[in-house]
Amino acid sequence: MSKATIDDVAKLAGVSIKTVSRVVNNEANVRDATRARVQHAIETLNYSPNQSARSLASRRSYLIGLLYDDPSLYEIPSSSYVISIQEGVLKACKSRKYDLLIHPCFYRDRHIANEIRTLIEHSRLDGLVLAPPLSDMTRILRAIEACGTPLARVAPGSGGDRHPVVRTNDREIAAQMTRYLASLGHERIAFITGHEDHKAVANRYLGYEDGMRESRLKLQERLVCAGDNSFKSGERCAMRLLKGRSPPTAIFASNDDMAAGVIRMARQLGLSVPEDLSVAGFDDIPLAQQVCPSLTTVSQPLAEMAELATTMLIDELEGSSGSAGPSCIEASLVFRESTGPAPGSGA
Amino acid sequence: MSKATIDDVAKLAGVSIKTVSRVVNNEANVRDATRARVQHAIETLNYSPNQSARSLASRRSYLIGLLYDDPSLYEIPSSSYVISIQEGVLKACKSRKYDLLIHPCFYRDRHIANEIRTLIEHSRLDGLVLAPPLSDMTRILRAIEACGTPLARVAPGSGGDRHPVVRTNDREIAAQMTRYLASLGHERIAFITGHEDHKAVANRYLGYEDGMRESRLKLQERLVCAGDNSFKSGERCAMRLLKGRSPPTAIFASNDDMAAGVIRMARQLGLSVPEDLSVAGFDDIPLAQQVCPSLTTVSQPLAEMAELATTMLIDELEGSSGSAGPSCIEASLVFRESTGPAPGSGA
């Protein structure tokens, strides 16, 4: 029963509605005794402010929108990615008393800018959090900025913008993983790239190149295979890489789904992991612990990134000065069973 | 710029705001010519109604809340379950022009009723969709009904309530899977139960009993093992079942995560699936296709259930008469690689 209004409370407490409003919003300029009296009335009546009225008057909805690319729309079932993002955003929302509205969309949709514009105009959002790969697309950023809606992004781009951006060290950590594989004695280290529209994933390839160079290993085009982030593309690439002559002894896939596909294919080809082939992934999704052998991978702090981005957005909404600009949350390597010494490296 | 108001449109079109309102809300009693003129003005001004104002005046927010148990809160990472539910709810919301607010919570939280009450009072929701196992808990249902908020549930309980409930035929389909295993010559068919608080999952056990009885196989207590829906509990149960004497030749787990755990453990114990052991799961999550061998399972139409529940809720909100009462969307068996003839059954 959200029946009681601010008038009821004011009457019961013997004050004006403005004073009630002050108490509710924790504003200054209320004597302690008055405040207590109002508090009491609020509790007695079980009063809770009407959000729509509040929104209308204050032009703030306490609603954050989360925009992400919905993998289910094109059958790449990496649900844990979405869940991690949501988890982080929700955590920030909860602690700041905002509600979360979710809006998955298809990033390649030609009308996506319009869709988002409609969402902004039609829904009463205070701000928007953008997840990758949506957060990489200038067309979308333009549309949102044109609407003047505050936003924060989880994205690799440095941006240099006037809105908060949170990224992780994809490139550096991918280089580190590559060097780790090299340190195990692997020389033919293959790489499976991810979907080209996904900039963060693209950075992982750059990291691979860095790592190979730093380990003084030769980059070979035939050891690089183009995946699309899906399990199936991992299988396909593994097949191609392993069937060639002088096949790799290690495969580094730019995400876990593809790495899991590699493991499955390796097994079907009669190879043992990690004895015959080392496999590394990226993301540390739950699947990484469930495949056999479990996957050496990079723990990507997706939830933390989303949480930070959201917190920064809310800070901005509330004028808590600018913690704006780009931030970075560092990823880390997770060593499990799928990697080991290169065959014949004396182990 | 959601700057233009209904007054601006009215002025430009040379009509009253009420007429604009009629056009915007697709009401009758507007001459075609007038309607066109108003439409034109709307487009010219790029007008879009202010939702907060609309909510305040009409007491409708066009906001649906989705309440679900958040697996990440206690480390059972079955994200695909959440995603499927969201997917269904979102689809219904989209087609009916509602927005979706998500609210995960911990179903065993002692203060959950309060949390939900706060959510309802504080947020301006038109209705609530409840996902299992929250949807099974009378304590929660009571709290929501006491608030008078319309709701719909995805739940096994027949309910007999005055709100929509959508269920699936867990029990019957589990019996069918059991009979299928029996038809392959298996006699010692083990079952791994799920989390006890999850009624739908509990029904699957009843179906197993039915299926065993119908196949004239003996129910043996030692062939039933208690899991908790997690991958790890699947591994644990498999270990216990397979290490005993006269171990089962088939294991039916009440969800895919546990079934995947069984497969992993079987492999570690040196058993081949399905040659030495058949494994069946339930849910058909993406993982079912990614494990090796891929999992024979039950395709649970979670997204469809959620979509139907949401549609029924919205129907009710809009007074489109009652399609209320319980509905059922049927699950079906999916045959993959993890099941085969019983060892020594002449195959």
Next chain:
DNA sequence: GTGAAAGCGCTAACAC
């Protein structure tokens, strides 16, 4: 410290 008055932009009820 506190209150009165004036909206926020829309829908609802009823008059015309």
Next chain:
DNA sequence: GTGTTAGCGCTTTCAC
């Protein structure tokens, strides 16, 4: 068919 008049329940501005 169309317009007028009141609110919806809150915040804001400014006076006291």
